[in-house]
Amino acid sequence: MNSFYWDxxxxxxxxxxxxxxxxxxHLFTHxxxxxxxxxxxxxxxxxxxxxRKKNARxxxxxxxxxxxxxxxxxxxxxxxxxxxxxxxTLIFASHPLIEKHALNAxxxxxxxxxxxxxxxxxxxxxxxxxxxxxxxxxxxxxxEGLQTFNPEIDVQTALDILxxxx
Numbered sequence: 668m669n670s671f672y673w674d675x676x677x678x679x680x681x682x683x684x685x686x687x688x689x690x691x692x693h694l695f696t697h698x699x700x701x702x703x704x705x706x707x708x709x710x711x712x713x714x715x716x717x718x719r720k721k722n723a724r725x726x727x728x729x730x731x732x733x734x735x736x737x738x739x740x741x742x743x744x745x746x747x748x749x750x751x752x753x754x755x756t757l758i759f760a761s762h763p764l765i766e767k768h769a770l771n772a773x774x775x776x777x778x779x780x781x782x783x784x785x786x787x788x789x790x791x792x793x794x795x796x797x798x799x800x801x802x803x804x805x806x807x808x809x810x811e812g813l814q815t816f817n818p819e820i821d822v823q824t825a826l827d828i829l830x831x832x833x
Contacts, residue, residue, distance in 0.1 A: 668793050669814070669832045670702040672781045674774070675712035676800040677818055678705060678742070682713075682734035683720050687800060687818030690826055694798070694818075697830050701747040704784065704795075706777055708753055710743055751780055768807035778807055785813060796829050 671694065680691040714735070721731040742748050753776060760783075761775035770778065777797070785795050796814045799805055808815050816829055 668702070669829050670704060670784070670788060670793065670795045671698060671816075671829075672777070672784060672795050672797050673703065673705045673709065674777050674797070674799040674801060674804060675709050675716060677798040677816075678709065679713050679716045680800075680818055681741070682738050683717060683726055683730070690818040690821070690823060691798075693823060694816075694826060694830065695741070697827075699747070700741070700745050701749070704749040704751055705742065706753060706773075706780055707750050708773060708776065710750065712773065713738060713742075751784075753780075757783070764807065764811075768803065768810065770803060770807055774801060774804045774807070778804060778811065778813075781808065781813055782811055794832070 677687070677691060680688045681695060717726070717731055717734050717738075720726045721728060726734070743750070757776060757779055761772070761779035764770055764775040764778050765772065768775075768778070781795055781797050788795055794814060796816050797804070797808045798816050798818065799808075800817055800819045805815050805817055814829065816826060
């Protein structure tokens with residue numbers, strides 16, 4: 668069974684409509700929160716994206732407020748959505764990924780954390796899918812042997828296969 672690790676570029680689509688929102692909504696409809704993960708710093712990134720969208724008038728103040736409420740309910744305060752803390756060991760372990768893939772620090776943390784989760788899940792016959800629209804992060808994750816899903820360009824058929832993988 669696959670779990671789904673979110674970065675901010677993909678998770679934001681759930682609360683502020685853009686390309687890929689229907690697939691993100693499909694994923695939320697068909698996967699229980701206990702199979703979803705995100706770095707805690709990713710939560711802050713999502714909120715900062717909401718603020719940028721509001722300030723750029725891409726979403727209304729009302730839509731901004733509703734996005735925050737919905738995000739808090741489904742992710743931040745949800746009992747089973749897994750929020751991953753960043754410890755010093757994760758930070759130091761992510762440094763080689765910055766050099767190898769020319770990633771920024773947050774993307775390297777996401778990649779390292781996803782790889783760590785894969786080492787936990789795979790021996791039990793499970794796996795993890797990195798959900799992101801960040802092309803550099805996608806490419807690095809694929810080079811590192813992770814399954815990925817990009818809601819901006821991938822199709823629902825591919826997503827359904829990932830959701831139903833046993």
